Structure formats: structure tokens, C-alpha cells
Amino acid sequence: MATNLSEANAIQEAGAKRPSDWRAVLYFTLHGFGFVGSTLLITWGLFFLFFLAIGGFSFDGLIHQLNNFTTRYVAADAARTGAFINIFAIAHMILSAAVITLRRDRILPERPSQGERHHG
Template identity: 75%
Template sequence: MATNISKPGRVGTGGARRSEWRSIANFTLHGLGFVGSTLLMTWGLFFLFFLALGGFSFDGFIHQLNNLTSRYVVADAARTGAFLNMFAIAHMILSAAIITFRRDRILPERKSEGERHHG
């Protein structure tokens, strides 16, 4: 039975393709992690906003959410649309601010030349 054993230090076309796919997968996973963590931080800021409106108590927080939902449910289409636009703009502004503060983490860290040959 023949086995395909590559020698250390020798990179064939299969190894180069595998390395490319690893790099693409690493970059994609890092990007998805960055977007996901930014989204969670933005939602956390909305949570903190309603918590602050409620006087930093759980009862006040729930009261503020109840107030918001009761007004949203009875609103007509124009008011609902205006609310959704306001929410989207606030979400974009908060996301842009968080991305600005985290801009050094957008791209994955590059390995130094010595680390590339060992990995």
C-alpha cells in the first residue's frame, strides 16, 4: 500500500493549496469573529442604555422595555418605520464607534518569518 509522505521542508502543489485554504479559512473565521463580537458589543450597549434608563435596576429595565414594546405595538406603519430607521442609524453609529476602537484587531496577526516554517 503506497502512502503519500511529504518530506519536511518540501512544499508541493498539494501543500501550497492546503496552505492557501488554511489561510482563507483563518481569515474568514477571524473576520466572522470580529463581526460577531462587534454585533454583541453593540447589543450590549443597547442593553446598557435601557438599564441606565431604568435606574440600573432590573425592575426599571423591564419597565422601560415594557414601555417601548407597548408603544411599538400600537404604532401605525409610519411610526414603526421611523423607529426602525432610528434604530438602524443608532446601530450603525455604535458599530462604527466600536470598530474604530477595535481597528487594530480587524486583520489577524501575521506570523513572523521564523514562526511560518514551524507551523
């Protein structure tokens, strides 16, 4: 009987730990999505900065460069658009790898110090 009682207590304690487990998984998942999302926005911002730079850092130059780019893209055949998509994907992967390397200390969430931990 004592064994069954201790097993019941162990099961009850395990059940009490479950909410903190799924909260930790949810926190880690949300932090991961935040890291991936911010990395994506940073790389898109770098592409924007590239077009802004080749446009002479003016809004008019940016719009002219985007117009030139879209005119050539729409007029291109399937082979050229496929080549462009490959170049864009490779550039995006390189930029993403560079941004992730520079932000590598933010991949994992910070651990709270002993005084900041909340139990319950």
C-alpha cells in the same frame, strides 16, 4: 524532456502549496466572522446598557422601560414603526462604526513572528 520534467515539478510544487492557501483563507474568513460577530454583540450590549441606564441601573427599572417601549411600539401605526426602525438602524450603524473604530487594531489577524511560524 528536461522542460517537461521541470514543468511537472513546478505543477507538483504548486499543488503542494494549495492546502496552506485554503487554510490561510479559511483562517482569515473565520477571524473576519469572529470580528463581525463580536462587534454585533458589543453593539447589542450597548443597547442593553442604554435601557439599563434609563431604568436606573436596576432590573425592575430595565423591565419597566422595556414594557413601556414594547407597549408604545405595538400600539404605533405603520409610519411610526417605520420611523423607529430607521432610527434604530441609524443608531446601530453609528454604534457599530464607533466600536469598529475603537477595535480597528483587531480587524486583521496577528502575524506570527519568525520563531512561531510552522512549515508543513
